[in-house]
Amino acid sequence: MNMRVLIVDDESLIASSLKIFLEDEGLTADTAASGEEAVEVLQKDKGYDICIMDMRLPGMDGNAAMRSIHAICPEVRFIVHTGSVNYIVPNDLKRLGIMDGRLFQKPLADMAPIAEAIKSLKIS
Amino acid sequence: MSPAVTNKRLRTPWPGLALLMIILLASTIAILEQQRERSLQIAKDNANDDIHFIKSTLSSALQQHDFEQLSALVYSWGSHVRYTHELKVTAANGFVFGHYRREKPAERPYQLEEMINYSYKGKASLVFIKDLGSVDANINKLRWQLFSGLLLVGLIFWRMAWLSLNRKREALTLDRTNHRLQDMAEQLEATRAYLRNVFDSMPSTLVAVDADANITMWNRGAEEESRLSSEAVRGRSFSDVLPDFSSRIHELKEAIDSGIPARIERHVTHTDGTPRFSEIVIYPLGVEKRRGAVIRIDDVTQRIQMEQMMVQTEKMMTVGGLAAGMAHEINNPLSGVLQSCQNILRRLSTDLPANEKTAHELGLDLAVMHEFLERRGIFGFLEGIREAAERAGLIVADMLAFSRRSTAEFSPVPINELLDTVVRIAASDYDLKKTYDFKKITIVKEYEPNLPSVACDRTEIEQVLLNLIKNAAHAMASQESSTEQRIVLRTMDDGRWARIEVEDSGPGMNEEVQRRVFEPFFTTKPIGLGTGLGLSVSYYIITEQHKGTISVDSMAGEGSRFVIRLPYRSGASQI
Numbered sequence: 285m286n287m288r289v290l291i292v293d294d295e296s297l298i299a300s301s302l303k304i305f306l307e308d309e310g311l312t313a314d315t316a317a318s319g320e321e322a323v324e325v326l327q328k329d330k331g332y333d334i335c336i337m338d339m340r341l342p343g344m345d346g347n348a349a350m351r352s353i354h355a356i357c358p359e360v361r362f363i364v365h366t367g368s369v370n371y372i373v374p375n376d377l378k379r380l381g382i383m384d385g386r387l388f389q390k391p392l393a394d395m396a397p398i399a400e401a402i403k404s405l406k407i408s
Numbered sequence: 409m410s411p412a413v414t415n416k417r418l419r420t421p422w423p424g425l426a427l428l429m430i431i432l433l434a435s436t437i438a439i440l441e442q443q444r445e446r447s448l449q450i451a452k453d454n455a456n457d458d459i460h461f462i463k464s465t466l467s468s469a470l471q472q473h474d475f476e477q478l479s480a481l482v483y484s485w486g487s488h489v490r491y492t493h494e495l496k497v498t499a500a501n502g503f504v505f506g507h508y509r510r511e512k513p514a515e516r517p518y519q520l521e522e523m524i525n526y527s528y529k530g531k532a533s534l535v536f537i538k539d540l541g542s543v544d545a546n547i548n549k550l551r552w553q554l555f556s557g558l559l560l561v562g563l564i565f566w567r568m569a570w571l572s573l574n575r576k577r578e579a580l581t582l583d584r585t586n587h588r589l590q591d592m593a594e595q596l597e598a599t600r601a602y603l604r605n606v607f608d609s610m611p612s613t614l615v616a617v618d619a620d621a622n623i624t625m626w627n628r629g630a631e632e633e634s635r636l637s638s639e640a641v642r643g644r645s646f647s648d649v650l651p652d653f654s655s656r657i658h659e660l661k662e663a664i665d666s667g668i669p670a671r672i673e674r675h676v677t678h679t680d681g682t683p684r685f686s687e688i689v690i691y692p693l694g695v696e697k698r699r700g701a702v703i704r705i706d707d708v709t710q711r712i713q714m715e716q717m718m719v720q721t722e723k724m725m726t727v728g729g730l731a732a733g734m735a736h737e738i739n740n741p742l743s744g745v746l747q748s749c750q751n752i753l754r755r756l757s758t759d760l761p762a763n764e765k766t767a768h769e770l771g772l773d774l775a776v777m778h779e780f781l782e783r784r785g786i787f788g789f790l791e792g793i794r795e796a797a798e799r800a801g802l803i804v805a806d807m808l809a810f811s812r813r814s815t816a817e818f819s820p821v822p823i824n825e826l827l828d829t830v831v832r833i834a835a836s837d838y839d840l841k842k843t844y845d846f847k848k849i850t851i852v853k854e855y856e857p858n859l860p861s862v863a864c865d866r867t868e869i870e871q872v873l874l875n876l877i878k879n880a881a882h883a884m885a886s887q888e889s890s891t892e893q894r895i896v897l898r899t900m901d902d903g904r905w906a907r908i909e910v911e912d913s914g915p916g917m918n919e920e921v922q923r924r925v926f927e928p929f930f931t932t933k934p935i936g937l938g939t940g941l942g943l944s945v946s947y948y949i950i951t952e953q954h955k956g957t958i959s960v961d962s963m964a965g966e967g968s969r970f971v972i973r974l975p976y977r978s979g980a981s982q983i
Contacts, residue, residue: 297744304751308762340736367739369808391742391801393794395750 287402288331289313292322292349293338293365298390302336302365305395311402318342319349323356330357334402339366347374354382361405363398366390425569429562436554444547448540451491452518455538458489459520463534466497470526475505482506493517493539497524500531515541613705616693621646621660624700633705646703652677653705656688663690664701674712675705685712716923717951731807738804745797753790756781806941807928818954820861821869823906823974827853827897830873834881849881854898862906862974864954869974872946872958876910876970879942882933883914883968904975905956911969917962925960950974 289311293299299315306313314332316322319341326332335353339346350362362383364371367390377383388398462485469478478497486495486508493514497505514537522534607614608628616625622645626638634641636649647654656672663670672688687708693700754760758774767774781787835846862869877895884893891913898909917925917932924930926947931940950958954974962968 295740295744298740298747301744301747301751305747305754308751308754308760367736367743369735369805390739391746391797393746393750393798393801395747 287311287333289334289336289402290322290325290332291315291336292317292319292341292346293336294318294341295338298338302395302398306399306402309399311399319344319346319352322349323352326353326356326360332357332360334361334363334405336363336365336398339364339368339371347377350377350382354380358382363388363401363405365392365398425562425565428565429558432558433555436558437551440547440551440554443550444544447543447547451538451540451543454490455518455520455536458538459522459534459536462489462495462536463522463524466532466534467524467526470505470524470530470532473527479506483508491538491540491542492536494535494537496535498533498535500533505532510539512539514539516544610704611706613703615646615650615703615705617646617660617664617700617703619664619699621657621664623649630705633707653686653688659688660690660701660703663692664699667692667694674708683709685709731804735804735808738800742797742801742804746794746801749790749794749797753787753794756787803941806945818863818865821864821866822861823859823899823908824853824855824857826866826870827855827873827899827908830870830877831897833870833874834877845885846881849884849893849895852894852896854896856899856901859899859901859906860976862976864974865949868949868953872949872972873908873910875942875946880910880912880914880968884912887915902973904977905973906976908972908974909969910972911967913967916964916966916968917960918964922960922962926958 289306291299291302291306291313293302293315294317296315296317299317303313303315314325316325320343322335322337335350337346337350341349344352346364346366353360353362360382362377363386364373364383365388369389371387373383373387386397386401388401392398465485466478466481469481482495482497483506486492489495492508493510495506495508497507499505516539518538518540520536520538522536524532524534526532607625610627611629612627613630613633614625614627615623615630618624622643623641624643626636626641630641631637634650641649646660647657653675656675659670659672669692670690675686675688677684677686685708687706689704691702691704693702755763756778757763758778763774767777831851880895881893884891884895887893894913896909896911898907898911900907900909921932926943927940928944929940930944947958950956950972956972956974958970958972960968960970
């Protein structure tokens, strides 16, 4: 079964290069430039399995976006990809068990670990 | 004043003297009384003798009936015999044969009467009155003489007693004055000792000089500092005794002349090559004829080093603040560069099935294209882009370390064990570009076996130590290959601190490098090999996060030694 990934990042180059990488890995990926846009996409199409979430976003931040998306699609799993070193997963999100334990710190010189993380989520 | 003196009383001689006088007076009166009685008795006896003699003489005169002669005889007797008051011879018929009588009334009459018989029926009475008042008077005179003599003696005694009393009193007063003077001297000595104490207990070097800058006083701080005793320097010139400060003689003289205190905040001296900073304050003494000054010298080296460290920390905090704001902005484009770079490399590779597919559609031979790119060095350029972006990412990450608030709970870490781990990591850290070979390095471990665990953030301390060991390895690798490459790892128990030393046999550092070694972006490594942040991050981790100290001790050509002190319990911030 093919995995569908939604990449949320306001930096289009990051989102698109990640999308390309994942597509080369045989996954299906789409991008959204903000939390609001991601929620909108999910409302229309609940077929996504995984969401790669940036934290610092215009408008709603990554955490808020994750909460909103979880409310719409509880089965979507999240991977955090952030530029902030001080990011700590809020306890309520931790409790939901919707995230991979790992955080991906920007800049990623190698995107393979993200692909691996997605694949491991698929298995579980 | 001693109590013995105050309680000492002078006993007046009055009661004894008075008693003596009374006894003397009483016995004198008794003796005089006795004497008077005796004198009276003698006078009475004489009177009896006299009357018998007169009676017999008169009796013979009456026998001859020579009455004329009788009258003259009575008068003659009366006037010749001592004390005679009245002598009267009267016939029985009342005829007076003779009568002698003094005009003055008798004071103490002693009357004797005799009957004189002459011829037939001739009878005459002889009345003889002696005035014994003179005897009394003599005695009285004697009494007064004695009394006055006694009084004189008494007066003399009294005077003598008084004089001796006075002398005693004077002696006592003198004694008291002496004591008071002694007390004052003692007090003065005590005050002097107290002031001396105050002078000595000042931790500073205190030197008092006269107007010619010759030393008059020298406190213990000065003695300890110079190893010269106060006696040895008294009277010697300031610049002779303290040659390190002789360059300040001009300021000293000026302050003395003008009476305005002077302060030299940073006087630099070099003792065995290390600079020492002193603060000199000159307080002129304003007494007109005894001008001079007190000079206070404080070693402020530590304070100035602290200030320098503060500046250092300040700089790092600035970098940290800057980094926090910058990191996100830089990391995003870097992500784009790095991720795109990875995608390009992948899409140029011959391994990816999608590449094959597209190439086939276009009629392109992937292998040929790969060969072309290889020959034209495209992969090298791409690799260059990737490396450059990665390095930029590392710099940002290092800078971010300054802004990181340590959120990790400190847990007790056995330092010796931690050092072993770090050595293992360093040994496995293989980097082609960094030219050192860890296998060539001898690691000497001098651990304190009973070192208590230190409450710290294990990963951070690990990072610091790894950084130090890598730096050491790198520094030694830059030397000629013949030199022995040796790193000594030492741990010690230093009171409240655990002391960790990382010592290498590398080329060492000069003073300039030592001073700047913890500065952000300061590096001696060739461009591309170091970010210049490793040691400043270490500095930040040790001093800010762990409230410890880190310092370097090095001589150019003789290796370097980094010393870290970590408090056993976190929160101990005193140095």
